Amino acid sequence: MIRWLAAVLAFGLSAPGALAGPQVKTAPSIEAVDASRSGELVVHALAGLPAILIFDFPSLAQQGEMFNRVVALAERGKAPRDRILSADELAALISSLGKTPSTFSMGNDFAVGELARFFNLARQGRMDLNGQEAALRDFLMENGLASLKDDVLQAMEPERVVLSIPQAQPMGERDGVPIGAALRSTILRHEMGHGEYYANREYAEYCRRFWADVMTEAERNAFIGFLGRKHYDGNNRELMINEAQAYLIHTPDPAAFNAGMVGLPPAAVQGLRDAFWAGRPPTTLSRSNLFH
Template identity: 35%
Template sequence: MGIANVAYATLVCLCAGLVTSHGIAAGTPMSAGALSAQLADAFAPHPAVVHLPLAQLAGALPLGPTLRLYAITDQPGLYVMHAPSLAAQGAMFSRVVALVERRDMPRDRVVSMSAIVASARRFGEDPAGLTAGNNFSTARIAQFFDVAQRQHVSLTEGERALQTLLAQWGLIRQEAGEGGMTWQAASAHDFLVTIPGTGTGPAGEVIDTEVRAAILSHELGHWRYFSDPAYAEACRTFWWHQLTYTEREALTEELTSMGYDPSDRIVIDELQAYLLHTPARFMPLADVPGAGGVDIARVKRGLELSVRNVGKNAGQ
């Protein structure tokens, strides 16, 4: 549910990542010391939270490698984390992504970092930049920490930083349960979007302000799907009742080829985020020719009409 891997040479691919039209620079891997320095702010005793309306968010994002959390005042439950860099974001979230949405990863256990590396390489991705952006309910993130705790899996430096941050911000907490202490979300309505700071990613991916804006737009599309039940139902209805079986099959195959789990929960959410919330030049979905193919422009128009009708009905 993030924006695809930042691994292709000229444009795309969201939820596994993004690159700019300028292509991929040579880039050098970030050292362990530099990454640790970027994550150090996560362990500060009073991490800053900026409260502002959504319309002011884009203008408030920092240009440098700054770790910051934004609480969106006119969208209750929405939080946006600005990670210092793509590498720092990956260090915090790669195994969360694997548990929640990757097609070849288990849903009931946290895999080793070596398994993450092997999986990323199968898709031609850099494991440090598994996603260019992320979106999770805080309940999903708490699930990750709870599963890891029950498995007695050691957290990485990035995962400990994430756990510390979210606990200090009051988004997750430990509670006593029948089997001992468990990790829980403070609210079932809280939702975290993450975007990377500008700069060069671990594989040389260029994250400039335009790419970051595209990532943010895509991830906020997932917030809309999470927080607006009528909108989400319109997307599901369109998928099941207005697309043909062959169209659903082709679109699922496209998204699966990017590494997404083929479940309806993931596919429908990603489809709407790509078609309705991702700038056209960063859109990875492509037409599939032939009788069993897909006309992406036609699918987008149909989905736009479906969700537009939801808005009209709400105003009646």
């Protein structure tokens, strides 16, 4: 512990604060994660899917405090890609998009390599971390996912995946944003689609081929437009493919994604889904009841 603390202090970021690290619990299935309720931050390690860790937050506000600046760096079109936003800049960005810190992102997905890059840019820019961000950094180091080498935080397992979801909560609790059981399931399924894209190279390559060879230019542009309206960076091709597969294949809830949102006929969207599955994608998630 002393060696780890010295490394954190040498890294030049905020020293570990009073925030306790999240508990890591092994979940036997995705369904078990979906059904769990704790009222505190828990990290689920999925049995059979060791590459994926799911941060399960008691509130959207706490989730946002930990991940909103990472979201801005990695995904949002109006944010810079080479530096970390200050707290004031982040607040201005969120407001300009008509969001709040709690609704900036309902769920998240990052490869550990992306998180390491965030912390290295924060150090280079002499940007202080908030308590939740520091807790995330500490978690990565304590659990062997990242290590300090030559003053750089290096991802020891860069393709390990960190997902985040909110726990169910009624209107008026914590954030004033209702999260019902159905919405929690929708967010979890969507984020698990991202998890497989990061963790399963064969699946990711299948999605890239589907984007390039099966989807028409008009269909790709429709998804790029849809994602742009949701403030994703349309110039990031890999992000477009990852988000397109997550919405098309892993977001069947019509309240969260439907043909009208993407600007395509319903038959065209269903045709894309049918074509995706007809190609027999190398996915492990289809074995879960949550995905039927």
